[in-house]
Amino acid sequence: MKIFRDKKTLTDYIERQKEMGKKIGFAPTMGALHQGHLSLYEKAEKENDLVISSIFVNPTQFNNPIDLEKYPRNVERDLKLLEQSGFVDAVYLPQVEDLYPEGLKSKSYDFDGLENEMEGKFRPGHFDGVGTVVEELLRQVKPDHAYFGEKDYQQLAIIAKLTEKLKLPVKINGVPIFREKSGLAMSSRNERLTPTQREASKIIHETLIKVNEWFRIITVPEINKRVKEIFEDQxxxxxxxxxxxxxxxxxxxxxxxxxxxxxxxxxVFVDDVRLIDNMHLD
Incomplete structure (x- = not known):
């Protein structure tokens, strides 16, 4: 598995692979890798000649400085996990200046209103930060396919919109949420939970299952009321x-x-750990 620590060595490598006609699959991450990330690379490995990962904790998409400070980082462990998986051919570990050549500041995007819903209401500027780093990574890696987990469904939709509006020649692929045995959506943030908190957090997925059942028989306002009541008791x-x-x-x-x-x-906040989840309603 090759490791690239700057833009120049990466782009030289990509150019050679493109000259050989290799189809490239890519999934960017912020590290603290787990089985959910590996599911992205497993899918990419089946659909491409070459699979590339990246690890970069992007400061501009954090609204809370404490959240950024506490974000788990263990690059050596991540590299070992990727090596052992056998799915990944190369990893890009960019420096800040590789992705922000003009300084650590987000671009401003128009995602046709997608950025104003849900997360956008609670994390202003978050998706500008996501868009800035993902756009630059896609331009540098030049993948044929890029893979993102459905756990961050709004992010997936926004990245698809980004590539559409910028006419980037890449197909965006969503990969189903990978869950722990309890049903809790796998996340790097789960590492910050105590064993007791982790077990208690399964109520999040259990609630979504109930919502999918209620979806067929009661109104949306009633569903909203029931969900609120569930978490008032937690x-x-x-x-x-x-x-x-x-x-x-x-x-x-x-x-x-x-x-x-x-x-x-x-x-849901479990003490100070922010957990997100979602489910398609049948």
């Missing part, structure tokens, strides 16, 4: 938001229309 947990939204526009709905697809989105 010690050490705070429901930041729960929404049922149109999968295409991400706009919250208060009524189900038969010709549209819907997804339930939830964000």
């Amino acid at each position: 010690r050490g947990m705070t429901l930041e938001y729960f929404e049922i939204a149109d999968e295409k526009t991400l706009k919250e709905t208060d009524f189900f229309y038969k010709d549209k697809d819907y997804r339930a989105f939830i964000v």
Whole structure:
């Protein structure tokens, strides 16, 4: 597995691979890798000649400086995990100046309103930070396919919109959420949970399963009420938001229309650890 620590060596490598006609699959990460990330590379390995990973903790997408400071970092462990997986051919470990040549500042994007829903209401500027680093990575790696987990469904939709509007020649692929045995969505942030908190957090996925059942028989306002009541009874947990939204526009709905697809989105604080999850509603 090759490791590139600067833009110049990466782009020289990419150029050689492109000259040989290699099809490239790519999944960028912020490290603290787990089985959910490996599921991205497993899918990429099946669909491409070459699989590239990147690890970069992007400062501009954190609204909370404490969250950035506490974000788990262990690059050597991550590299070992990628090596052992056998899915990844090369890893890019860019420096800040490789992705922000003009200084550590986000670009400003118009994602046709997707950025104003859900996470956008609670994390202003977050998606500008995501867009800035993902755009630069896609331009440098030049992948044919890029892979993102559906756990960050809004991010996935925004990146698809980014590539569409900028006419970047890459296909964006969503990969289903990889869950722990308890049902908790795998996340780098889970490492910050105590064993007791981790076990208690399975209520998040259990709630989404209930929502999918209620979806067929009761109104959206009643579902919202029941979800709120569930988390009022959970010690050490705070429901930041729960929404049922149109999968295409991400706009919250208060009524189900038969010709549209819907997804339930939830964000819960377990003490100071922010966990997100979502589920397509049948």
